[in-house]
Amino acid sequence: MRYFKGYVSISDERDVPVLLHVRNARAISFHQLCELLLLERTEKVRKVIHWRVSRLERHGLIRRFEHERFRGQPVFAITPSGLRVLESRGQYLLSLPSTTGRIIHPTQVPHAIELVSVRLALAKSGILRSWQCELEIASRNLVLEGGTAKDFDAVAEILVGQRPRTFAIEYERTAKASARYREIRDTLARDRTVDVVLYLTSDHDVLYLLALEMRGVAKRIGLALSESFRRDLLDANTLVATGGSEVIPFRTLFEGTISS
Numbered sequence: 188m189r190y191f192k193g194y195v196s197i198s199d200e201r202d203v204p205v206l207l208h209v210r211n212a213r214a215i216s217f218h219q220l221c222e223l224l225l226l227e228r229t230e231k232v233r234k235v236i237h238w239r240v241s242r243l244e245r246h247g248l249i250r251r252f253e254h255e256r257f258r259g260q261p262v263f264a265i266t267p268s269g270l271r272v273l274e275s276r277g278q279y280l281l282s283l284p285s286t287t288g289r290i291i292h293p294t295q296v297p298h299a300i301e302l303v304s305v306r307l308a309l310a311k312s313g314i315l316r317s318w319q320c321e322l323e324i325a326s327r328n329l330v331l332e333g334g335t336a337k338d339f340d341a342v343a344e345i346l347v348g349q350r351p352r353t354f355a356i357e358y359e360r361t362a363k364a365s366a367r368y369r370e371i372r373d374t375l376a377r378d379r380t381v382d383v384v385l386y387l388t389s390d391h392d393v394l395y396l397l398a399l400e401m402r403g404v405a406k407r408i409g410l411a412l413s414e415s416f417r418r419d420l421l422d423a424n425t426l427v428a429t430g431g432s433e434v435i436p437f438r439t440l441f442e443g444t445i446s447s
Contacts, residue, residue, distance in 0.1 A: 195242070195243075195246040195248070197272055197276075199276065200229075201229065201230065201239065202239065202243065203272075203273065203276055203278070204224065204227070204229045205220070205224065205229075205236075205239055205240065205243060205249075206243070206248060206249070206265060206269050206272060206273055206278075207273065207278060208220055208223050208224070209249050209263050209264065209265045209269070210265040210269065210270065210273060210280075210283065210322070211320040211322055211323065212299055212302070212303050212320065213264060213290065213291045213295065213299040213322070214252070214255075214262055214263070214264050214291055214295070214296040214299035214300060215262065215263055215264075215299070215300070215303050216256075216257035216258065216260040216261065216262050216263075216300060216303075217237075217240060217260045217261050217262075217263065218257070218258065218260045219257070219260075219300070219303045219304070219307060220236070220240065220263070221233050221236050222307055222311075223303075223306075223307065223310075224236055226307075226310050226311070240263070243269070244263070246268075247266055247268050247269075248265070248266060248268050248269035248272055249263045249264065249265055249266060249269055250263065250264055250265075250266050251263050252264065252293065252296060254293070255293065255296050257300050262296060262300065264290055264291050265290060266290070267285045267286075267287070267290075268285075270283065270284065270285035270287070270290075271285040280322050280323065280326040281325075281326045281329045281330065282321075282322045282323075282325035282326040282329065283322050283326075297360065298340075298358060298360055301358055301360075301387075301389075301413055302320075302340055302341055302356070302358055304413075304417060305341070305356065305358070305387065305413065305416065305417060306318050306341070306343075308416075308417040308418075308420060309343060309345060309420065312420055313346075314345045314346045314347070314420070314421070315343060315344075315345055316344040316345060316346060316351060317343070317344040318341060318342075318343050318344075319341060319342045319343075320340075320341055321338055321339065321340050321341065324336075324338055324339055324341075324342060325338040336377075336378050336379065336380045337355070337371075337374045337375060337377075337378045337380070339355035339356060339357060339381070339384070340355075340356050340357050340358050341355070341356040342354070342355050342356070342380070342381060343356060347421060347438050347441055348438075352383070352441045353381055353383070354381060354383040354384065354385055354440075354441075355380075355381045355383070355384045355385070356384075356385050356387065357384060357385070357386045357387070358386075358387045358388070358413065359386055359387070359388045359393055359397060360388070360389065360390075360393075361390075361393065362392070362393050362396050365400070368400040368401075371400075372400070372401070372403070372404050375401075375404045375406055375408075376404060376405060378406075381406070382406055382407060383406065383407045383408075383409070383440055383441060384406055384407070384408045384409070385408075385409050385410075385411065385416070385425070385437070385440070386401070386408065386409070386410045386411075386428075387410075387411055387412070387413040387416055388410070388412065388413060389412065389413050389414065391412070394410050394411075394412065394426065395426075397410050397428070398410055398426050398428050398432060401428035402428055402429065404428065407427075407440050407441075408427070408428040409425040409426065409427055409428070409435075409437060409440045410425065410426045410427075410428060411423050411424065411425045411426065411437065416437065419437075420437065421436065421437050421438040422436045422437065422438070423436065423437045424436070425437045425439075425440060427440070
């Protein structure tokens, strides 16, 4: 069979999972991408992943950030051409169509990278059952929820004592204005998709500000340092957004016995 110049054959079993991970993360380092593909057994050899990523990059389906690296590794994002390939395979997202002008701003890269790190920590521990990224959540909400659901950064289902538990994840890199937190509290109050929300941050000051701003929301809201959570997971020290500012292991947040 003859192909036109620039043609690239796409494997549904091997290439599409790579494109999906890059798209759903918005930004992902090569090392993170390798770990995800190896964990889910899409690939077995890192060298093959390198060849596949290089090939997709060469054909313009993914791109690397010129001035962004994570632990010495290049960072990738999908391109409109890559989105069109996914759409041709039925992998369409209302929240990120191929007509999108800008897929991710460089200032959002650290946020995206940290969320992938959280996902990997859960997956490596063996407790992660499923992971929905913000793009998937937002796309679903546009179709189904009619403005009554929050576009969380992620929603994860994990095993806690062999029981499946679902919680939302929000990663807060910097503090927002008080007016914005009022809007978030209103959105959380309307949300009916999850009962437990975990706010992660890398800064103690932001963590304590969140503890104040999230009081009074009718959900079980925990707050933790992201590095601590990635390390300790179910045993991570978690500050509860209640009047008592109780600190508990994260697993306790699912028990519904927190004092208010």
